Amino acid sequence: MERALQRFAITGGIGSGKSYVCHLLEKRGISVYDCDEAAKRLIRSDESLQMMLQHLIGDEVCQNGIIQKRVLAAFLLENDAHKQAVNDIVHPAVANDFMLSNFQWLESAILFESGFNRRVKFNHVVCVSAPLEMRVWRIMERDSITRESALQWIDRQMPQEEIEKRADFVIVNDGYANLETQIDKMFVDFNWEI
Template sequence: MLKIGLTGGIGSGKSTVAQLFERLGVPVIDADRIARELVEPGRPALKAIQAAFGSEVITPDGRLDRAKLRANVFADASARKTLEAILHPPIFAEMERRSRRCAAPYGLLVIPLLIETKAQDRVDRVLVVDCPEALQIERIRRRDRLPEELILNILASQASRAERLEAADEVICNTGNLRDLERQVEELHRFYLRLSGHAQPDPTAP
């Protein structure tokens, strides 16, 4: 299976792009979804997080308090590295396991920190969802209602727009409407099928 690494900064629209590929029948392996599974109650990763950050990041019903943990790790670079050391190895191991089980021509591996973790060698091509930082901030503010300081801390912890674009094999520009996004995804879908040797027939051909 041809592995396409989908990445982009917070608020760039990665989830929407991944959903559009899924609608076309493309398997999507999402690092964030796997991370949520890994921190379910009773899982080793949650126990490791509690040991590293204390019981204050655990809710009374034994679940991860994501808001408290997020505020902690984005205010302290060393705390963020500790969390990454706990989660990244099992996330990448599970992504690889699921990739091996896929029989599709190509699949999407959604890795928000693909550039930051230097994980380009885990995929065959890098697809970046791009938009200006001001638009990212506006989307995050509207979607998550986070404080301005936390938004800026999150952005500062991620690769710059220039770094992501430099690493990209393909780029989706997410500054327009949904139809424009759909068009770009459909074009890339045909391109990736050709790359994988599974080109679709042209319905307009005689």
């Protein structure tokens, strides 16, 4: 009898280091579906998504088939209703794309807020966690934004403590804890074999 495909989600707040943990998994031969990259790809390639975003935000969000990141970011930061409206357009398309793929592992910063965890049955959820100041610094460095903007992005997401409570396993990415050792323990806990 063929074993059912298991699915695993990696989540955590912006700047927690999810992408780095996924990089470590990929070094072990595990491909991870990146929801952010998938959303960008789908928005670039799916004219119906582009049209829905233009209808919601305005024509300036998409110029010559290219999403204007600053326009979209400004709209998202205006209020929670805007964020929810964009999520309602993009997230179902991303969930469907993941389900049609052969990926077992998925990375999503907003797994719970987006309802992704209700659209897809995951066997296990992993939270990548990091101290607030480390997250702020990472976001500022990566996105070349101010501290205030970084904190705004953090405040618009579910609190890290809540994500940790909902997860089956927490990886602490504080610059001190050994990530490889934690990943090994996660594999043991999940009875995962590469």
